[in-house]
Amino acid sequence: MPEPSMILFDDPHHAEDVVRRLRECGVDDVHVTSPAAYPVTEETKPPFGWRLFGLLALTGGLTGLATAIALVVHGSETVPLIVGGKAVLAWPAFSVVMFELTMLGAGVANFLGVIVLSAVARRGLPKRARMAAAEGHIAVLIPAGEHSAEQREEIRRVLEDEHGVAA
Amino acid sequence: MTTATLSDTIGADMEATIARTTWRYWLALLFAAGMTALGIWAWVQILQDGFGLTGLNTPVMWGSFITNFVFFIGVSHAGTLVSAILYFTKSPIRAGVGRSAEAMTVIAIMTAGLFPIIHLGRAWLGFWLMPYPNQRQLWPNFHSPLIWDVFAISSYVTISALFLYMGMLPDLSSLSRRVRGVRKYVYRVLSLGFSESDGEWALFERAYPIFALVVIPLAVSVHSVVSWDFAMALTPGWHSTIFAPYFVAGAIFSGVAMAIILLSLLRRGYKLQAYIQEKHFDALAKLMLSMSLIMTFVYCTEIFMAFYHGESVEIDLYIWRMTGPSAPLFWSVIFCNSVVPLACFWRKIRFDLRALIAISVLVTIGMWLERYMIVVTSLSHGADPATWGSYFPSFHEILITVGACGWFALWFMVFVKFFPCISISETKQAQVAFSTVPSAGTEDSSEEPHDA
Numbered sequence: 001m002p003e004p005s006m007i008l009f010d011d012p013h014h015a016e017d018v019v020r021r022l023r024e025c026g027v028d029d030v031h032v033t034s035p036a037a038y039p040v041t042e043e044t045k046p047p048f049g050w051r052l053f054g055l056l057a058l059t060g061g062l063t064g065l066a067t068a069i070a071l072v073v074h075g076s077e078t079v080p081l082i083v084g085g086k087a088v089l090a091w092p093a094f095s096v097v098m099f100e101l102t103m104l105g106a107g108v109a110n111f112l113g114v115i116v117l118s119a120v121a122r123r124g125l126p127k128r129a130r131m132a133a134a135e136g137h138i139a140v141l142i143p144a145g146e147h148s149a150e151q152r153e154e155i156r157r158v159l160e161d162e163h164g165v166a167a
Numbered sequence: 168m169t170t171a172t173l174s175d176t177i178g179a180d181m182e183a184t185i186a187r188t189t190w191r192y193w194l195a196l197l198f199a200a201g202m203t204a205l206g207i208w209a210w211v212q213i214l215q216d217g218f219g220l221t222g223l224n225t226p227v228m229w230g231s232f233i234t235n236f237v238f239f240i241g242v243s244h245a246g247t248l249v250s251a252i253l254y255f256t257k258s259p260i261r262a263g264v265g266r267s268a269e270a271m272t273v274i275a276i277m278t279a280g281l282f283p284i285i286h287l288g289r290a291w292l293g294f295w296l297m298p299y300p301n302q303r304q305l306w307p308n309f310h311s312p313l314i315w316d317v318f319a320i321s322s323y324v325t326i327s328a329l330f331l332y333m334g335m336l337p338d339l340s341s342l343s344r345r346v347r348g349v350r351k352y353v354y355r356v357l358s359l360g361f362s363e364s365d366g367e368w369a370l371f372e373r374a375y376p377i378f379a380l381v382v383i384p385l386a387v388s389v390h391s392v393v394s395w396d397f398a399m400a401l402t403p404g405w406h407s408t409i410f411a412p413y414f415v416a417g418a419i420f421s422g423v424a425m426a427i428i429l430l431s432l433l434r435r436g437y438k439l440q441a442y443i444q445e446k447h448f449d450a451l452a453k454l455m456l457s458m459s460l461i462m463t464f465v466y467c468t469e470i471f472m473a474f475y476h477g478e479s480v481e482i483d484l485y486i487w488r489m490t491g492p493s494a495p496l497f498w499s500v501i502f503c504n505s506v507v508p509l510a511c512f513w514r515k516i517r518f519d520l521r522a523l524i525a526i527s528v529l530v531t532i533g534m535w536l537e538r539y540m541i542v543v544t545s546l547s548h549g550a551d552p553a554t555w556g557s558y559f560p561s562f563h564e565i566l567i568t569v570g571a572c573g574w575f576a577l578w579f580m581v582f583v584k585f586f587p588c589i590s591i592s593e594t595k596q597a598q599v600a601f602s603t604v605p606s607a608g609t610e611d612s613s614e615e616p617h618d619a
Contacts, residue, residue: 012599013599031364031365031366032364032365033362033363033364033365034363034365034368035341035363035592035595036337036592036593036595036596036599037368037371037372037592037596038596038599039600040365041365041368041369041372042369042372044365044369047366047369047370048366048369048370048373049373050373052373053373053374053377054377057377057381071298071309072309074306075298075306075307075309076306076309076310078304078306079304079305079306079308081308081310083308083310083311084310086310090310093309093310094309096312096315096318096319096388096392096395097309097314097315097318099388100315100318100319100321100322100385100388100392101318101322103322103326103381103384103385103388104321104322104325104326106377106381107322107325107326107329107330107378107381107382107385108325108326108329110374110377110378110381111329111333111374111378113374114333114370114371114374115359117370118359118360118361118366118367118370118371119360121364121366121367121369121370122360122362122364122366122367125362125364129364130362130363130364133362133363133364134341134344134363136172136175136178
């Protein structure tokens with residue numbers, strides 16, 4: 001697979017303008033490496049949406065809740081203590097454990113989601129782009145994919161205007 | 168300043184906090200380690216000879232250990248909670264204070280978590296608190312607030328540690344390319360391969376708010392659950408519906424005071440005036456003042472309710488607290504927590520770091536005394552006069568308290584030695600988004616102070 005062309009920027013706003021300019025002419029597969037979460041990182045097409053993280057947290061939370069219910073019911077029925085006249089299965093008293101484990105499950109699932117999906121998101125990233133971000137630059141990567149004549153002309157113009165490095 | 172120069176300057180400044188070790192640091196570390204050693208020695212003595220070495224006796228079976236537990240849980244409160252709230256409000260001060268505050272949270276919970284174990288006496292049976300299938304055929308009592316504590320604190324420490332770690336991933340990646348030797352390898356492993364691509368930043372930007380959203384209710388629930396350790400009992404002075412918000416407000420109050428102390432030490436020790444600015448302290452001082460006013464309101468409400476509902480044991484307890492042998496304790500609490508912070512109404516005080524540190528130290532002492540007052544005076548002056556008694560921490564308990572402070576300081580110093588105490592990536596982001604962080608290495612360029 002051919003290496004993408006790369007343009008280096010020191011001004012995040014400038015990089016943002018260029019990415020927007022490319023997207024306006026239909027070049028959607030632009031990628032960026034950046035030393036911080038500058039707005040330009042939101043201009044490219046995100047690999048995963050908000051919904052995925054919501055679902056991950058929800059799944060983790062529900063798993064935590066189910067674990068909590070199983071734990072309190074099994075634990076209380078195994079040792080049926082009557083405390084303060086409360087029923088053995090006293091749901092108000094159990095609600096605290098259920099809440100805590102729900103939140104724990106949601107948080108842990110969210111964290112694991114970031115770790116696993118990050119590994120997926122950075123696949124195929126050229127080393128020179130990583131190095132550029134490490135040195136504090138913002139690198140805009142334009143893949144050498146199938147582009148129309150108009151898009152190729154716009155990419156050429158952008159590379160020329162911004163002193164980009166073609167692969 | 169270009170992003171490359173900015174990255175280089177911020178990175179170099181943070182690298183310096185890790186690489187540069189002054190004799191003052193070593194001295195402070197030695198002092199903290201010495202305090203910790205004293206605490207460990209006292210604990211070992213108690214493990215060997217039993218609880219007779221403590222001042223605990225009927226009716227006061229909860230003393231300085233539980234006071235320390237509640238106090239350190241309180242200190243832990245401000246860090247992650249404030250950091251998460253600042254994240255949602257997109258506050259520019261988060262870049263400067265967030266990391267240290269989050270680290271403070273994790274270390275304070277680690278410290279607090281020691282005390283229930285110490286208080287058990289037979290610490291080696293501490294694992295009995297954990298709910299797991301066991302040969303004893305016993306499960307913990309899920310109706311008890313004490314077991315709620317186990318779940319609340321375990322969840323909070325896990326989520327706070329992950330919140331801190333997740334925020335550090337970009338910085339660990341950045342540091343792995345700046346340092347050499349073993350550290351380079353360690354940072355690279357800890358950064359989990361984070362490589363600053365747009366996909367990873369997008370993931371980060373999506374996952375972080377959800378994490379912050381989980382942290383806020385969890386933080387509120389933890390101190391509520393700690394307050395229910397007391398409020399669920401029918402003891403005068405404890406059995407109150409106001410206890411959960413009372414404890415949460417007190418926790419934020421003491422946590423902010425501790426954050427001011429730690430940040431001012433970091434700022435001075437590592438010359439971080441460009442990152443931890445006077446405006447950060449101004450914002451924290453305003454928060455501390457607000458919390459002080461809430462605490463004063465709660466103190467008044469507690470006394471008002473005791474007198475209004477007319478229960479004689481409650482009235483008697485509050486009169487005894489205010490005028491009896493524990494009156495110096497009560498009035499010290501009022502002075503430190505309600506009177507002293509009022510000085511923060513003056514802008515000159517909020518911008519005078521020495522004055523702010525002095526206020527924060529007094530608030531920290533006041534909040535420890537308040538926890539002590541709640542725990543001890545309610546037990547020593549219960550509903551039945553035949554069971555009244557007194558308590559004063561023994562020499563060993565005092566040493567363990569000193570040891571806990573040393574333990575807390577020791578781990579915080581170890582943290583700042585190995586990890587960046589200010590978020591590198593967020594500082595870069597703030598520089599572009601708010602243009603408020605001055606160029607690194609320059610003096611504080613805060614705007615003119617204005618009235619609260």
